[in-house]
Amino acid sequence: MESGWNVAVRTPPIQDDREQLEHNLAEFLSHLHETDNRSTEWILFQLQADAVRARLAEGFDQLLALEHLQGFTPLPHQVETAHRVLRDLRGRAILADEVGLGKTIEAGLILKEYLLRGLVRKALILVPASLVLQWTRELNEKFRIPCFAQRNEWTWSEHDIIVASLDTAKREPHRTAVLGQAWDLVIVDEAHKLKNPRTRNWQIVNQIPNKFLLLLTATPMQNDLRELHTLITLLRPGHLGNSREFARSFVESRRTAKRPETLREQVSNVLIRNRRRDGSTSLPPRHVRSVPLTLSPPERALYDAVQTFLRTEYRARSEGRASVLPLITLQREICSSPYAAMITMERMIKRSKDDSLRKTLQKLTRMAESIHTYTKVETVLQMLKEIDDKCVVFTEYRATQDFLLYMLKRHGISVVPFRGGFGRGKKDWMKDLFARKVQVLVATESGGEGINLQFCHHMINFDLPWNPMRLEQRIGRIHRLGQTEEVYIHNLATENTIEAHIVQLLQEKIRLFEMIIGELDYIVGDHRLGEDFDRQVMDIAMTSDTDTQLQERLNAFGDRVLQEWKREEDTSLWHA
Amino acid sequence: MARLKPSLVLSPRPMANPPLRTPKERFQFCDTYLQAVGARELRRSDAYLEYELPIDVDKELTDRPYFWLWVEQTGHQVEPTVLRLAFSEQAAQRENERLRREAWTTAEARGMSEVERMFFRPPVCELITLGSFRLDKIFDSLAKRGRFACVAYDTSTHGDHMVSWLMVNIMVSFQAALTQQVYRSLAIRLDHGEVVDGFYDFVRRLPMQPAEPEQLLQRSRISVSDALLRLDNTLHHEILHSDLSWAEEARHNLQQELEQIDLYYESLLPDLDAEERNLVQAERDRKRQEVRQRSEPRIVIAYQQAALMGLPERMIHLPGTPSHKR
Numbered sequence: 001m002e003s004g005w006n007v008a009v010r011t012p013p014i015q016d017d018r019e020q021l022e023h024n025l026a027e028f029l030s031h032l033h034e035t036d037n038r039s040t041e042w043i044l045f046q047l048q049a050d051a052v053r054a055r056l057a058e059g060f061d062q063l064l065a066l067e068h069l070q071g072f073t074p075l076p077h078q079v080e081t082a083h084r085v086l087r088d089l090r091g092r093a094i095l096a097d098e099v100g101l102g103k104t105i106e107a108g109l110i111l112k113e114y115l116l117r118g119l120v121r122k123a124l125i126l127v128p129a130s131l132v133l134q135w136t137r138e139l140n141e142k143f144r145i146p147c148f149a150q151r152n153e154w155t156w157s158e159h160d161i162i163v164a165s166l167d168t169a170k171r172e173p174h175r176t177a178v179l180g181q182a183w184d185l186v187i188v189d190e191a192h193k194l195k196n197p198r199t200r201n202w203q204i205v206n207q208i209p210n211k212f213l214l215l216l217t218a219t220p221m222q223n224d225l226r227e228l229h230t231l232i233t234l235l236r237p238g239h240l241g242n243s244r245e246f247a248r249s250f251v252e253s254r255r256t257a258k259r260p261e262t263l264r265e266q267v268s269n270v271l272i273r274n275r276r277r278d279g280s281t282s283l284p285p286r287h288v289r290s291v292p293l294t295l296s297p298p299e300r301a302l303y304d305a306v307q308t309f310l311r312t313e314y315r316a317r318s319e320g321r322a323s324v325l326p327l328i329t330l331q332r333e334i335c336s337s338p339y340a341a342m343i344t345m346e347r348m349i350k351r352s353k354d355d356s357l358r359k360t361l362q363k364l365t366r367m368a369e370s371i372h373t374y375t376k377v378e379t380v381l382q383m384l385k386e387i388d389d390k391c392v393v394f395t396e397y398r399a400t401q402d403f404l405l406y407m408l409k410r411h412g413i414s415v416v417p418f419r420g421g422f423g424r425g426k427k428d429w430m431k432d433l434f435a436r437k438v439q440v441l442v443a444t445e446s447g448g449e450g451i452n453l454q455f456c457h458h459m460i461n462f463d464l465p466w467n468p469m470r471l472e473q474r475i476g477r478i479h480r481l482g483q484t485e486e487v488y489i490h491n492l493a494t495e496n497t498i499e500a501h502i503v504q505l506l507q508e509k510i511r512l513f514e515m516i517i518g519e520l521d522y523i524v525g526d527h528r529l530g531e532d533f534d535r536q537v538m539d540i541a542m543t544s545d546t547d548t549q550l551q552e553r554l555n556a557f558g559d560r561v562l563q564e565w566k567r568e569e570d571t572s573l574w575h576a
Numbered sequence: 577m578a579r580l581k582p583s584l585v586l587s588p589r590p591m592a593n594p595p596l597r598t599p600k601e602r603f604q605f606c607d608t609y610l611q612a613v614g615a616r617e618l619r620r621s622d623a624y625l626e627y628e629l630p631i632d633v634d635k636e637l638t639d640r641p642y643f644w645l646w647v648e649q650t651g652h653q654v655e656p657t658v659l660r661l662a663f664s665e666q667a668a669q670r671e672n673e674r675l676r677r678e679a680w681t682t683a684e685a686r687g688m689s690e691v692e693r694m695f696f697r698p699p700v701c702e703l704i705t706l707g708s709f710r711l712d713k714i715f716d717s718l719a720k721r722g723r724f725a726c727v728a729y730d731t732s733t734h735g736d737h738m739v740s741w742l743m744v745n746i747m748v749s750f751q752a753a754l755t756q757q758v759y760r761s762l763a764i765r766l767d768h769g770e771v772v773d774g775f776y777d778f779v780r781r782l783p784m785q786p787a788e789p790e791q792l793l794q795r796s797r798i799s800v801s802d803a804l805l806r807l808d809n810t811l812h813h814e815i816l817h818s819d820l821s822w823a824e825e826a827r828h829n830l831q832q833e834l835e836q837i838d839l840y841y842e843s844l845l846p847d848l849d850a851e852e853r854n855l856v857q858a859e860r861d862r863k864r865q866e867v868r869q870r871s872e873p874r875i876v877i878a879y880q881q882a883a884l885m886g887l888p889e890r891m892i893h894l895p896g897t898p899s900h901k902r
Binding site: 237241 | 705727786859862872878
C-alpha cells in the first residue's frame, strides 16, 4: 500500500489449473481415434459453454440466488438485507428483524448466494431442536439447498450442509466433531440464547471455526445493553472494544445508551434490523372482536361460588405470605372451563390439610361435575358453523383442550390437537393435516411457538392469556408474513366475569401495545409483562369491591404499563 | 491482441444475455443435450419433454451410485429411467394430470386392490428451472462430456486455406469476502501465434465437423503445450495490469480487522493467569486465521474448456479490426 512501483507485492496470489487442463486435453486428443461417434462433440461443447456462462457469478450488485428460487419471491427488505450482509457486512452479521419478517429467508438467501459463488461449501445451521426439521425443509424446498438434519455423531462429517440443534452440538461427542471441522458459514437461530459469555452456548459458538457467521435473533438485547456487546464479540471481537471499554463508552443504564448516535452507527456495521412499522412489510388488516356470552344459571352459580372462595382465600394467603399462584391458576381456569378448574381443585384437595377448605373445594368440585353443557363450547360450535373455514382455537389448558377435542369430534367437526409436548415429527404431521384435511386445530399456548399457520384466517381465543405479549404471539401464528387475506380474531368474553374485563383491557389497549411494541419480540422477556403482569391483574381482581372499581383499576394499570413503554421508547437504542 | 468485441476487460461488465434465463432456452438446452447423448424421445408437447435414458446417461443424471453398484454386481436388467421434464408451471400441471389419468386407466385395466387404490402413486414430471436438481446434474454431465472438442469448419467449398486455432474458455474468479467471476475466451493461431480475445462468441454459431488432431496440427508451428502457456501468460499479464483496487480495499479491511482482533485480545490478557493466557492467545490466532481465509484477496483461473479448431483463413478478418501479428 505504500510505494507506487511495488506492483508485485500488491498483486493477489493467482491460482491456475493450466497444467491439469493440458494433461486432460492431451489425453482427450490421444484417445480420439478410439471414439466411434464424434458427431455430437461440437454440440456438447456448445452446451457446456452455455452451462458455464449460465452459472457465472458476475458483479456484486446482483444476487444470483434470486434466479435460483422457485415458487416464492422474497420481499424487498429481505433482498436488501441479504445484499447488505454480503456486500457491506462481509458475511458476518446479526439479523435482528422483528418476528415474522423473515429472518430465515434472509439467511437462506445469503447461504444460497455464497454457495452459488463458490465461497461456501460447508455450512452449519444451529437452531432450537423444535425447528430443525422446519429449517431443513425450508432450505431444501424454498432454496433448493441440499441440507440434512443432524441425526447422529456421524452426520457431522457425512454431509456438507447440516441443520442441528445447539443443545446437541454443545454436548460430547458432537462437540468435538463440530469443533474439528472448518465451517465456511455458521448460522445460529434464536441467538439471544448467546447473550451470556459464560454459558456453554456462547462458548461453543465462539469456538466453532467459521469464515462467515450469521446470528439470528429478534431480541438482540432484552434486558441489558451488554447483551449486544456479547453478541457482537462473536462476530467481530473488539468491534466495540472489550466489555469494560464498552460499558465505559456506551452504557448509561441497563437499557439506555450513552451516545446512542455513535453506538447506533457502530452497531449498524454488524446488525440489521427491519421493523414492521418501517413499512418493510404490510400485512392485510386484522379484525379483532369480542364474542359476548352469558353463563347458564348452574355455570353462574359455580363461577360466583369459586369467586367467593378465591377472594377469601386470597386475602388469607396474602396476609400469611403464602403462595397465591394456585389461586391465579384456578381463577384463570374457571374462566376457561369448569373441566379445567376441576383438576386444580382436586389437586388442592389432595394437598390441603385444612378440613373446611377441603369441604368447600369438594362442594365446588361437585358443582363443576354437575355441569354438562358448557356455554362456551356451545358458542364455539355455533361459530365454527358460521365461519365455515379453517380455524385455530387457542386455549391455555390441556384439560380444556381435551374437552374441546372431544366435543368437536362428537359434533362431526374434523379436528387435530397441537401442543408443546408433541415431538417434532408429530407437530409437523398435525400441521400438515390441518393444512390439508382438517377444519380445526385446537392448540395450547406452549405448542404455539414455531408454527406458522398463514394458510388459516380465523382464530378463536377460547380463553385469553392475561398478558398482551402472549396474545400477540398467538395472533402472530396466523397474522404473519405470507398471510394474503384479512384475518379474524374472535375473543370469547363471558359477561360479568373477570374475563370480560381482560378482553376489554387487551382489546382496547392492545392496539396501543401494537403501536408501541412494534418491538414486540424485544420485550418477550420483559418481566413487567411476564408473571408480574398476571400477579397484578389478579391482585386488582381480588381486591376490587365492585365491578366498576375493577374496571377502573384495570384501565389505570393498562395506562401505566403503556406510559412506561413510551418513556422507554424515547430513550432506547432502536427507536430514534 | 485483436479483439472481437470492443473491450473485454476484467472490470465488472455483466453479460448482455446470460444463458438459460428463459423456459424456452432451457427447453432448447435440455432437448439438444438429450438428443446429443442418445436418449430416446417418447413424447414432446408444449414446454414438455419425455425421454428414455441410455444407461451411461442414467448413471450421470440420477443420484444413486449404490443402485448402480448393485446392478453391476448382480447383473440385473434394469428398466431405463424416463425423464419427464416440464419447463413451465402450466406444463407441469397439465402433464401431471395426464400422467395420473393414464396411469390410473392402465392400473384399473390390470385390476387394483383397495390398498393399491389408496396408495396409488402416478409418475410425476419435474419442473426444470435454474437450480433444479436435474438441471444441475445435466451441468455435471456436460462438464465431462463437453469439455474438449477437435473440430473444423464445415466447408464444402474446397481451396480455402485452413488455419488451426487453439481456443480456451476460462472462468476467472476474483475473490475476497465476495467473489466476482469473469468469463473469457482466448484463442491462439497455431501457425504464427496471433492471440484473439472473445473468440468463442465468434465461432459459437458456426457449423463444425469432427476433425483429426494430426490434420489440424500438421502445419502448426506452436505445440499445444506452448500454445496453452502463451494463452496463460497473456491472461496473467492482463490481470497484473488490470485495476486491482478491489484487492487493495480487501487488504485494507483485512488489516483493520486484524488490528481490532489484536487490540481486543491484548486488552483481555492483563487480567488472566498464564494458563488462561495461552488459551486466549490460541483463540486469537484462530480468529486471525479465519479472518485471513475470509478476506485475503486472491484470483483463481479455472480453465473450463479447450478446443482445437480449423477455420478458413479469410474468416478471421474480423469486423473493424484487421488481424495483426504480435
